[in-house]
Amino acid sequence: MRFDFYLFDLDGTLLHLGNIGAYVDQILIETFIRLEASNPPKKNEKYKLWSPEEDFFDVLEEWGVKNPQNFWKVFDEIDFKLRKKLIENEQAFLYKDVYNILEKIYHHKYNKKLAIVSNTAYYIVEFILKKFGIINFFHETFSLGYYNNDQELAKPSPKGVLTILDKFKYDPKESKAILVGDSKFDIIAAKKADIYACLIRREINNQNKNYNKWDIQPDFVIKGLDELVHL
Numbered sequence: 309m310r311f312d313f314y315l316f317d318l319d320g321t322l323l324h325l326g327n328i329g330a331y332v333d334q335i336l337i338e339t340f341i342r343l344e345a346s347n348p349p350k351k352n353e354k355y356k357l358w359s360p361e362e363d364f365f366d367v368l369e370e371w372g373v374k375n376p377q378n379f380w381k382v383f384d385e386i387d388f389k390l391r392k393k394l395i396e397n398e399q400a401f402l403y404k405d406v407y408n409i410l411e412k413i414y415h416h417k418y419n420k421k422l423a424i425v426s427n428t429a430y431y432i433v434e435f436i437l438k439k440f441g442i443i444n445f446f447h448e449t450f451s452l453g454y455y456n457n458d459q460e461l462a463k464p465s466p467k468g469v470l471t472i473l474d475k476f477k478y479d480p481k482e483s484k485a486i487l488v489g490d491s492k493f494d495i496i497a498a499k500k501a502d503i504y505a506c507l508i509r510r511e512i513n514n515q516n517k518n519y520n521k522w523d524i525q526p527d528f529v530i531k532g533l534d535e536l537v538h539l
């Protein structure tokens with residue numbers, strides 16, 4: 309465990325949410341209904357919402373969304389409602405290796421620091437961390453939803469990672485930091501922030517199937533968090 313700062317993505321990395329692509333799609337469909345979108349996006353257009361090349365409001369206008377300024381607020385509300393139901397039904401849960409590794413890092417003799425960097429709304433992240441009894445392991449958390457449409461802070465932007473590193477007073481000459489995440493966005497955010505990137509492939513899914521063709525490559529690829537002990 310040679311890193312000083314361990315940053316973790318939440319969904320799909322610590323929290324099992326099933327097929328995340330399908331989960332997000334389900335939230336999107338409900339959000340478009342709630343916002344009375346007259347021309348909701350087709351499957352291959354939804355990526356535009358997260359694309360740095362697209363203007364978020366233009367995209368929503370194109371899809372005929374009324375009150376686009378409410379988009380993420382409504383999205384988060386639906387996400388929260390759905391998650392609570394999935395947790396209740398034990399369809400969403402903490403992966404088995406999570407508690408153990410967090411505890412190990414937290415209690416390590418070399419005073420290591422842990423953080424969450426998530427694209428999910430802050431109140432949902434807080435709920436999850438409390439619900440599964442892991443909130444005290446994290447020294448810092450970066451999540452979204454504090455401001456209207458703070459999408460530009462979302463991964464793949466490195467802003468969340470950089471904010472955390474700043475709080476940790478990270479100095480690359482003196483310390484090492486790593487971000488562990490299950491998606492391409494995590495890897496891009498970590499590399500743009502110039503820290504180590506670790507892709508976790510708990511199972512091979514559509515999101516990570518062709519990871520070796522990504523433009524930006526992870527420094528490590530693992531199948532479970534227990535492997536972090538050897539990195």
Ligand SMILES: [Mg+2]
Binds near residue numbers: 317319321
């Ligand atoms: Mg994730």
